């Protein structure tokens with residue numbers, strides 16, 4: 192269980208990026224975070240990953256307070272951030288330095304196979320397309336088999352087809368290993384395709400604005416009425432979250448509504 | 456072969472491309488060869504006596520004579536030896552100081568201003584002091600060269616370490632690399648391209664300073680050949696020594712590039728030459 196307990200983050204320049212975020216993510220749950228630009232989504236992921244510990248509150252994973260990066264928590268950044276001096280296979284195996292060579296090799300081969308890039312193992316990162324590089328980054332994060340995988344807009348730079356393809360890939364991976372996923376996106380469709388629960392954030396200071404359960408059966412049909420229903424609800428919440436005056440007035444109410452009936 | 460034969464004119468196109476590959480580098484030789492030829496002809500036709508500016512044939516003869524007597528090799532080796540030691544010491548010091556000041560903000564604040572102040576002193580100005588301290592023999596020469604090599608390497612390494620992408624360093628942090636592992640697996644490869652450039656700049660200065668060092672009283676070395684040629688009025692010997700400098704400088708620079716290239720194959724560069 193991943194728990195954020197009244198997590199706050201104030202940057203040295205005084206920006207209050209997160210304010211009192213409380214949240215519990217069950218093992219194997221997919222939580223998708225959505226919200227306007229600058230509302231603190233990346234900051235939240237960095238806080239969970241231990242890269243930037245919170246200035247208030249704490250992040251707890253299975254009883255351990257997270258203050259520094261841990262093996263159980265993987266992160267995929269918005270950019271692939273591959274190491275240009277390592278070939279693809281070595282990039283994927285980067286986090287496995289302490290493992291015996293044979294183990295490393297099988298895990299890397301397995302991960303590359305999962306993201307469909309076995310034939311690119313010996314290639315330099317500069318020779319990959321954007322989508323391939325992002326898949327390598329996902330493979331690199333998966334290879335230590337993290338309990339929690341954080342994804343910060345991992346597909347935002349990709350076209351719609353590649354994006355849908357990678358979403359399927361990600362769901363396959365998730366079905367295999369069942370990590371807890373916390374993923375940030377700007378794409379409402381993507382959120383609904385993937386999420387068990389959608390969290391809408393609001394800016395200045397970054398807070399949880401609304402949580403919307405998303406328990407449609409998988410695989411999800413983007414054309415279905417149920418999909419559309421959730422989508423409209425998320426869009427409405429996003430809309431309200433971006434309008435600050437309204438957001439202030441409605442601070443309590445929409446949260447109460449969020450738990451409401453799952454009619455499907 | 457058969458595929459080529461099927462397309463009319465294909466072999467012709469290929470040979471044209473092959474010729475282009477040979478001719479393009481040769482383009483750079485056009486100007487110097489033309490100038491040399493012009494001068495040779497001018498001297499042969501008696502337009503100039505060529506005493507102060509010897510024609511290429513005379514330079515070539517001087518060069519081969521020096522080479523045949525073993526003089527050239529002796530002087531070139533002496534110079535090479537000095538450059539090698541000066542370069543080694545300069546690179547070592549420059550790398551260590553550059554890495555530390557680049558890595559640690561505190562050391563940077565303490566050490567860098569002093570080094571920058573020292574850098575602004577024309578290095579030749581140290582020579583009298585070095586001679587007083589280290590004598591007139593090899594030590595003072597090597598130290599002068601090392602000083603020349605030190606600064607470009609120091610600046611290059613420091614700048615490279617300081618500008619390593621934070622995003623890449625974060626990848627190391629996510630995988631919980633220890634300090635030494637971070638240096639070995641992230642920082643070192645990340646600074647490699649700039650390091651090679653710094654080494655080449657340092658080597659260039661090393662060759663510059665060896666001449667200065669050998670001007671200050673040496674009985675061997677290409678710099679001595681220069682001075683000797685001046686004092687005995689042998690311009691051809693001077694030019695021959697200059698040619699030797701050019702060959703050695705270019706060769707050693709090329710050696711650095713050659714040795715570094717396996718480590719830099721990953722580079723995603725605009726220019727591939």
Ligand SMILES: Nc1ncnc2c1ncn2[C@@H]1O[C@H](COP(=O)(O)OP(=O)(O)OP(=O)(O)O)[C@@H](O)[C@H]1O
Nearest residue numbers: 202203204206208227228229230231232233234235
């Ligand atoms: N290193 C930093 N130093 C100071 N302020 C920062 C820093 N990083 C982010 N911020 C500020 O914190 C706030 C939240 O930033 P964050 O990057 O978490 O937003 P985000 O929700 O991920 O936005 P986007 O959707 O555009 O990626 C912003 O106001 C931003 O200006």
Ligand SMILES: [Mg+2]
Nearest residue numbers: 232233234343
């Ligand atoms: Mg962000």
